[in-house]
Structures are given as structure tokens and as C-alpha cells.
Amino acid sequence: DVKVTQSSRYLVKRTGEKVFLECVQDMDHENMFWYRQDPGLGLRLIYFSYDVKMKEKGDIPEGYSVSREKKERFSLILESASTNQTSMYLCASTTGGLLPFEKLFFGSGTQLSVL
Amino acid sequence: AQSVTQLGSHVSVSEGALVLLRCNYSSSVPPYLFWYVQYPNQGLQLLLKYTTGATLVKGINGFEAEFKKSETSFHLTKPSAHMSDAAEYFCAVSGGYQKVTFGIGTKLQVIP
Numbered sequence: 001d002v003k004v005t006q007s008s009r010y011l012v013k014r015t016g017e018k019v020f021l022e023c024v025q026d027m028d029h030e031n032m033f034w035y036r037q038d039p040g041l042g043l044r045l046i047y048f049s050y051d052v053k054m055k056e057k058g059d060i061p062e063g064y065s066v067s068r069e070k071k072e073r074f075s076l077i078l079e080s081a082s083t084n085q086t087s088m089y090l091c092a093s094t095t096g097g098l099l100p101f102e103k104l105f106f107g108s109g110t111q112l113s114v115l
Numbered sequence: 116a117q118s119v120t121q122l123g124s125h126v127s128v129s130e131g132a133l134v135l136l137r138c139n140y141s142s143s144v145p146p147y148l149f150w151y152v153q154y155p156n157q158g159l160q161l162l163l164k165y166t167t168g169a170t171l172v173k174g175i176n177g178f179e180a181e182f183k184k185s186e187t188s189f190h191l192t193k194p195s196a197h198m199s200d201a202a203e204y205f206c207a208v209s210g211g212y213q214k215v216t217f218g219i220g221t222k223l224q225v226i227p
Binding site: 004033035040041042043044045048058059090092103104106107108109 | 121124149151156157158159160161164205214215216217218219220
């Protein structure tokens with residue numbers, strides 16, 4: 001089975017801190033994604049990457065950056081954490097190519113609280 | 116541009132009753148459509164997907180969905196609800212590129 005592992009299940013940080021969320025997948029997937037999940041808003045795409053060192057902005061990239069130095073690892077960075085970034089963060093991956101689109105494999109999520 | 120509207124953020128059904136979760140989409144290109152399920156404290160899992168071909172799609176755990184282009188809908192159904200179906204369900208759309216847009220989710224409660 002494909003495994004997408006997020007490094008922390010729960011994380012508590014202070015306003016202004018630099019925060020790193022890590023995600024590792026073990027199926028040699030080209031595409032990786034970061035979403036945030038908020039009640040009443042569903043999942044919103046922050047950033048995605050379709051290859052090493054490649055990245056594309058999603059719908060809500062403000063306040064975030066990403067890093068993909070190795071194919072299996074995709075990091076989400078909050079440069080200066082703010083309370084409105086308190087959320088559940090979900091990482092996902094899938095195989096490459098534009099068509100046909102295959103399913104996303106999700107990690108279990110990281111619940112980030114910014115105080 | 117693409118978007119998904121899920122009607123009803125909370126749905127309650129009795130055990131054994133029909134489950135109907137509604138989803139309408141908008142897409143400027145022929146869409147790929149998905150239903151995902153999220154159980155408590157877990158990530159999302161794919162229930163079923165529509166890409167091309169047959170418009171009635173069957174998924175895991177007895178769920179199915181029908182793609183209706185004229186109504187821009189992709190409603191999820193299950194003939195008989197089970198307690199284990201209690202979860203949050205997300206409808207999603209993709210225009211063929213790797214970007215997927217999710218709806219706000221519908222929490223399904225199954226009453227014994």
C-alpha cells in the first residue's frame with residue numbers, strides 16, 4: 001500500500017515562529033500536494049509540486065512556501081506563523097502525467113495550533 | 116475554472132435507509148469527478164471516481180454515483196446505510212490537470 005507520512009500529528013507553535021511541516025511518500029509519486037482543511041471550508045490547495053524543485057501555487061499560497069529537494073519529500077513552510085494559520089494540514093501524492101488523473105493518496109494530517 | 120457545491124453540510128439517516136449526498140460541479144472542460152471519505156482522525160480515501168465512459172460509477176462499501184452532464188451533478192448514493200458509514204464525505208472535481216478542487220464536505224450521521 002502507498003504510504004504518505006506526515007511527521008507530526010499535533011503541533012503547537014507561537015505567533016511569529018517559523019514552522020516546518022514534513023511529508024514523505026514511499027511510492028515514487030511525481031506529484032505532491034499540501035491542503036489545509038477547515039470546518040465549513042473543506043480542503044483548499046496551498047501548493048503542489050509535479051517534480052523535484054518544481055512548485056505551483058494553489059488557491060491560498062499567501063503566508064506559505066514549499067520545498068521539494070527530493071522526490072519523496074515535500075515540505076510546507078510557514079515563514080512567520082499567525083493565528084489564522086491554525087488548521088489541519090493534509091499532504092497528498094499521486095502518480096505523474098496530466099491524463100488520466102488518478103486518485104490522491106493522503107496522509108493522516110497535522111493539526112497545527114498557533115498561539 | 117472549476118468548483119464544487121455540496122448541498123447539506125450535515126445529513127442524518129436511519130440505519131438501513133437510503134443515503135443520498137448531493138454534489139453539483141462547475142468546470143470549463145470535461146470534468147473528472149471524485150468522492151472521498153474521511154473517517155475520524157484519518158486522511159481522505161477515494162470512494163469512487165468518474166473519468167470517461169459509463170456514467171454510473173460503483174465504488175467501495177456499496178456506494179455509487181451517477182454523472183449527469185445535463186444537471187452538472189454527481190450525487191453519491193447507497194441503498195442501505197450502515198453504522199460504519201458515519202464519516203465526512205467530500206466531492207471533488209478536476210479539469211484534467213493535476214489540480215483538484217474539493218467541496219466543503221458533508222458529515223453523515225447514521226442513527227441506530
